[in-house]
Amino acid sequence: MKRISLIAAALFGGSMILAAAEYAGKANLDKWSFLIEKYGSRQNGVLSLDSPEAGQTPYASIGGIRLRNGCTYILTARVKAAPGTQFRIYIENPKKWENKLLGPATGDGEWSEIRGSFTFHDVETAPSHAVFQLLGAGHAELRSLTIEPAPPEKPGEPREFLGGTTAPDWGIQPAGSGRIRDGKLTMNAPGTAVLGNLAVKDMQPYECVVRVRSTPGTHYRMYIENASNGVWQNVMIAEADGDGSSRVFRGYFTFRKPDAPSYFVCQFTGRGELELESVRLTGLEPVPPGKLRNGDFSRGAASWELGEAGAIEAGELHVAVRENGVVRRVRQYAIPVESSRRYRISYDVRGTGAGDANAFHWFRVYPEEIPSGEAEKQFQSCMNYPQRKSIEFVVPPRRETITLAVEVRGPAAVAFDHFRLEEVVERKAPGEIKLDLPFAFRDGIFSTTPDRKISGTIEINTPKAAKWTLLAAGKSIQPEGKRFEFTPPAGKTQFPLELILFDEKGGEIARSSKTLHIYPHRPNEVAFTRDGYLVVGGKRFFPIGHTETTGRGGFDFEFREFAAAGFNTVSLQATPAILDAAQKHGIKILRSLPLAIAGKTPEQRAAMRELLKRDIELQSSHPALLGYFGADEPAWIGVPFDGLKEVYELTRSVDPWHPSWINEAPIVTNLRDLRRYSQAADIGGIDIYPVPEGGAHGSLEEDRGLTAVGKFTDICRRVVDHRKPVWMVLQAFAWGQCHNPELPPEQAVYPTWEQSRFMAYNAITHGATGIIYHYLPYAKVLGEEFWRDLRRVTRELNYASDIITADTCFDSPLKTDCANIRFLHKKLNGNDYLIITNEGRLPVSANFAGFPAKAAELHVLLEDERKIPVKGGAFRLDLPARGVAVLSPQPFAPREKIYREEGMRPYNAPAEEDAESALLKHGSWIWRKCETPAGSRSFFRRSFDGEKVRKAELYVTADDFYRFRLNGRPAGSDEPGRYLRGGWNSIEHYDLTPLMHAGKNLLEFEAWDGGAVPCGFHAVLKLTMHDGSEHTDGSSAAWESAADAGGPYAPSVEIAPFGGAPWGRRIIVQEGNSAHRE
Structure with a gap:
């Protein structure tokens, strides 16, 4: 065994060891001293120890070794000892008698190398020494002893x-x-x-x-x-x-x-x-507390344990699991954090393959130190488009590091990127004023608000507050504990409500305030009851809605069919003409809002903000307007919150008389995130589609069935702190047709009538104040039996809406002995009504006691012949599994009258085609060829000969905005350069004749996508000739397009024919401003 050592320049002169130093060998033998000279010797560069007696422990030592505090050293010795001889080597310092032992070891008669490391922490004021020692009888030789600093770690x-x-x-x-x-x-x-x-x-x-x-x-x-x-x-x-x-x-x-x-x-x-x-x-x-290593994978797999399913591809983490139900994990360990603090982990995620039967990819990202059962550990889903996700967690006590786990459950293939860890600093005001419904809606009272006494709760967030006072317009209100109620001052349109906190000595420590409003009357205003039910035009209203129309026909047809089926609400992008058509059939409209103010420059954003403001002002007084739809599943998708909140604040400032609603996905791994998004709306909601039961929709692992509807309703109510209404979105489709529209209805699994009815009332009995259905047009051919079943439910809800929206008796004396029963006790016009559901999987025979009405029997909605005997306020009710009963002392209308199925139009029957739809079929949806269409612009041009033309008409729209010129002159607006429309479901009709001239005429269009696909442009030019003939020229690949007005121009890309997906036939024609001459 050979070793090369470096000798320190001044070995014993007091210098610290900065390189390898040899303390034995020929040059240093004389510096060793023996405890008992006769037991030691120096010869030929070897230090020897001999002991003939078993009880002796002779040693040799060398001093003057200068070590650095906290420096790690490596000691290497070359020793030969007789077989059976025990020895040891150690380094020692007298300051605190720190030592490092190498041994004991037993010799075998051969030269061997022993090696060890040590670190001393208070040794610079006194030199250390090395000791070579025998442990009993025997013979040992030391040829080399080297001490050197360990290489930097x-x-x-x-x-x-x-x-x-x-x-x-x-x-x-x-x-x-x-x-x-x-x-x-x-x-x-x-x-x-x-x-x-x-x-x-x-x-x-x-x-x-x-x-x-x-x-x-x-x-x-x-x-x-x-x-x-x-x-x-x-x-x-x-x-x-x-x-x-x-x-x-x-x-x-x-x-x-x-x-x-x-x-x-x-x-x-x-x-x-x-x-x-x-x-x-x-x-x-090493990273600072609250930071990840290599969260963007720019250094490949560094700091990540990929396991058997992880791989780094194109700067992303990919985890693929084929086996159903199998979970694979990727980890990053030892992430430094501060104990008991709150953190947020955010990241990008997208599916990259087929996913499960519903095209979902299931995964979870969480710190392993969080206790099991927490919401943050629930699996959640993504689909094949990028989403920004986050979770928040509190570090358990006495934890200095966490392990980040990234898990994927098969079948799934998921890509992750841009992991970020940041501390969440919670800053609560010392005191807060929280208003009850209906006053929490826009912080005030409307002329149709049923309750006129404002009430709420005081929340104290500081232990220093010993007492407090509440002032309304400067007048003191005496709260009962932390609850308050008062009549607003007369003659004011707004007034301050101020909370003042005091310490034990009466010193003021904090103030907080709200401005409360007394809103002037608006004929179409919307208010709420204390239970969160809508009040529209002074009458209570239960929304029975659908997201968008079905695409089977024009808006007049769609609204007529929805109204006949019991629906009363539709959410869509609205125009005045669409609102007119809805009003004709008694349909209320939730006008869709953009997710943000579009525009890449301040000028563009200002223009789009002004356009949205004008649209809201124009539509806000329409009697068909119910409110606004802000976003669908924004937290799950990862819609930027700031943009969503900006649109909400603009909308409520322009139109305080109509509420905004957002709907979230049933992924509840981050309730704080859902609460943040709820600040951008007045009404909350969650969609849940659990049929077939046991499927994979929603993050509640413990409930994959129908009763998940009620559980998610409860969760949503907690998210909005019970201070905003909740509208639930329920299933109106089969999952198989969601991903394969061509799937025949007989192969699709739709909710049955019993399931749809239970889901609706399960939501209602858990506090939902509106129900919106999604999404009939997934299917190319919808099951007629399913349509009949759903139609029966929506017509029943429409019939029972007065009962549903009646005041709830929260202190009802009614009791039942069955744990699976959930009920609401309603009071309407002096009568008592009951809405009862059996949430169990088995039939029940439930006993009720304490019914306050003096009724001998109760009638059952839809069960015309059934009557429930009542004696002394007690009765027994038999309900099937997942059964529903609506009970009344008064008879209900006959079931046949509620359903009104005679002459019912089959869902798949062809809609009547009007002349305008026939004309619009001449054009296709087009766009220029581009790699990133979202947010892009397309310029189009088309020419026509006006020589023999008597009249030129243009039908045009875009998804999302457009403007155009004819022969170089702005057309269609009295404001040159203004973008004409925001939305695609209305087509504007323009008479171009005033701007047309004989010979060649050039139409130039600029279309702009608002920021999310799909994007498209549709136009039809209709020319009426002097001889009475008509010619049409619709948008097609023959229309030239470009990325800039100056070109170069090339044939356009045809995206879909008129009436095709994703736009369908949800189109209405309305008159644009007449073309004008300058």
Whole structure:
């Protein structure tokens, strides 16, 4: 064995060891001293110790060794000892008598190298010394002893503490229970092995990996520990029973101020043998608390454990799992955090393959230290488009690091990127005023608000507050505890409501206030009851809606069919003409809003803001307007909140008389995120589509059935703090047709009548104040039986809406003995009504007591012949599994009258085609060819000969905005350069004749997508000739398009024919401003 050593320039002159220093060999033998001279000798560069007596422990030592505080050194010695001779080598410092022992070791008559590392922490004021010692009778020789600074520790480079170590590195008790052999620690009797003097740096994250094999019937545990300044820190690396296999365990830790050396401990019990094959310690990349390593994968897989399913592709983390139900995991370990603080993990995610039967990819991202059962640990879903997700969590007490787990559950293929960890700093005002419904809606009272006494709650967020006072327009209100109620001052349109907090000595410590409004009357205003039900035009209203129209025909046809089926609400992009058509059939409209103010420049944003403001002003007084639809599933999709909130604030400032609603996905892993998005709306909602039961929609692992509707209703009500209404979105489709519109109806699984009815009333009995259905046009051919069943439910809800929206008796005296029963007690015109559901999977016979009405019997809605006897306020009700009963002392209308199915139009029957639709078929939806269509612009041009033309008419729209010129002159608006429309479901009709001239005429269009696909442009030019003939020229690939007005121009791309997906026939023609001459 050969070793090359560097000699320090001034070995014993007081200099610190900065390089390798040799303390034995020919040059240094004279510097060693012997405890007993006769037992030692120096000869031929070798230091020898001899002891003829078993009780003697002679030694030789060398002093003057200057060490640096906190520096890790490696001691290497070359020793030969007679067989059976025991010896040891150690370094010692007298300041605090710190020492590092190498041994005891037993000689075998051959030269061998022993090696160990050590770190001293208070040694610079006194030199250390090295000792070579015999332990009893025998003979040993020392040829070399080198001390050198350990190389700087680099993150990611492991240090191995077995394989290259020898017995002197380990202390084993009791003696004989274990040994070091062939680079492994073997224990064959109960005992403890300790590897001391581990150099661990302050706040440096480490990974410890051990590989161990232990026979059955044994038990072991391994940990790393540090005891400094009276503080014990440790981390468990492994604890398991032996099973005969070789197993790998990992532990991660960060120690604070480890002034004393750390140590690794292996404890072994049982009968058998343990073989510790490897102990590896790796310093990880240090990062500040609350930061991830390589969250954007710019350094490949660095700092991530990819496991068997993870891979880095094109700067993203890809995890693919084919097997159904199998979970694969990727991890990042030892992420430093601060104990008990709140953090947010955000990231980009998208599916990359087929996913499950519903095209969902299931995954979860969470810190492993969060207790099981928390919402943050629920699986959630994504689809094949990018989404920004986040979760929030609180670090458990006494945790300094976390492990981030990224899990995917098959069948799924998911791509992740841009992981970010940041601390969430919660800042609550010392005191807050929280108004009850209906006053929480726009902080005030409307002329049709049923309740005129304002009420609410005071929330105190500081322990310093001993008492408080509340002032309304400067007048003191005496709250009862933290509840208050008062009559607003007369003659005011607005007034301050102010909360003042005082300490125990009466000193003021904080103030908070709200401005309350008394809104002037608007004929079409919308208000709410205390229960959250709508009041429209002074009458209570229960929305029974659908998202968009079905695309089967024009708006007049669609609204007529919806009204006949009991629907009363539709959400869509509205224009005055669409509102007129809806009003004709008694349909209320939720006008869709953009997700943000579009525009890439301040000028563009200002123009689009003004356009949205004008549209809202124009439509806000229309009697068909119910409110606004802000966004669908914004938290799940990752819609930027700031843009959504800006649109909401603009809408409510222009039109305070109509509420905004947003709907969220049934993914509730981050309720705080849902609460944040709820600030951009006045009404909350969650969609849930659980048929077939046991499917994969929603993050509630414990309920994949119909009763998930009620649970998500409860969750949504908690999200809005019970201070906003909740409208639930229910299933009006089959999942199979959602992903395959061509699937025949007989192969599709639709909700049955019983299921649809239960889901509706399950939502209602849990507090939903509106129901919106989604989404009939998924199917190319819808099942007629399903349409009949759904139509029966919506017509029943329409009939029962007065009962549903009646005041709820929250202190009802009615009681039942059945835990699966959920009911609402309603009071309407002096009569008592009951809405009852059985949430169980089995039929029930439920006993009720305390019904307050003096009725001998109760009538059952839809069960014309059934009557429930009542005696002394008690009755028994039989309900099937997932059954519903609506009870009244008064008879209901006959079932046939409620359903009105005679002459019902089949859903799939062809709609009547009007002349305008026939004309619009001459044009297709087109756009220019571009790689990123979202937010893009397209310029189109088309020419025509006006020589023999008597009249030129243009029908045009765009998804989302357009403007145009004829022969170089702005047309269609009295404001040159103004974008004409926001939306695609209305086509504007323009008479171009005033701007036309004989010869060639050039039409130039600019279309602009609002920021989200799809984008498209549709136009038809109709020319009426002097001889009475007509010619049409519709948008097609023949129309030239370009990215800029100046070109170059090329044939356009045809996206869909008129009436095709995704736009369908949901189009109405309205008159645009007449073309004009300048």
